[in-house]
Amino acid sequence: MKIISYNVNGIRAAISKDFITWLQQANPDVICLQEIKAMEEQVPRLEIEAAGYPYQYYFSAQKKGYSGVAIFCKKEPKNVVFGTGIEHMDFEGRNLRIDFDEVSVMSLYLPSGTNSDRLSYKFQYMDEFQEYITKLKENVPNLVICGDYNICHEAIDIHNPVGNKNTSGFLPVERAWLDGFMKNGFIDSFRHLNKEPHHYSWWSYRANARNNNKGWRIDYCLVNKSLESKIERAYILPNAKHSDHCPVVVELNN
Secondary structure, X not given: OEEEEEEOOOHHHHHXXXXXXXXXXXXXXXXXXXXXXXXXXHOOHHHHHHXXXXXXXXXXXXXXXXXXXXXXEOOOOOEEEEOOOOHHHHHOOOEEEEEOOOOEEEEEEOOOOOOHHHHHHHHHHHHHHHHHHHHHHHHOOOEEEEEEOOOOOOHHHEOOOOXXXXXOOOOHHHHHHHHHHHHOOEEXXXXXXXXXXXXXXXXXXXXXXOOOOOEEOOEEEEEEHHHHHHEEEEEEOOOOOOOOEOOEEEEEOO
């Protein structure tokens, strides 16, 4: 099973940059999208279906043009869960899960901490999300949580760790939360197989950051430890340029 996670920063904008052709060529079994910034009726479902994805699930924010997640898959899942049941999370369209017999896949868009109010909200979200996942794993053990976590885990995951030590996304408290989240039963599939530096999934639009590879690795495919032996490949696709993020991939051998 090939799973891709991609913050498209507006699915309609990505489609205008030939995203659907790219999707057909990339050919994942499942793709998790974040920050779709659209309602389902604004997305060309038939074109996506023609590219090989008849099963499309959208969980948009109530605020138009904001946030939102989606999952497209080739095979029909046995169950689909929209949101977490936690109102403030679901209001912003940040969680969507599909269940197959062998594995469950979630698309997650964790808030950014762009200002003091949003940083406080991010901390609240992280705490409640941890509680939600801890309970969920009791009934859904083979879980892959793909998405934009808006946190760099280690210094190796950011181009300038010293200069960004006080920046949201690399704050010690955020990094400690992500570290604890992983230690509570998840594997960073990319780092599990790739130890080299200079691999990023997001670049600022400023100062030619992408061309200079001055980025952050804030997008992950976290795999439950129950699936550790199934992790076959994990990699990043920096040459896909439909967004300020790029896709991250994990391949599981079922």
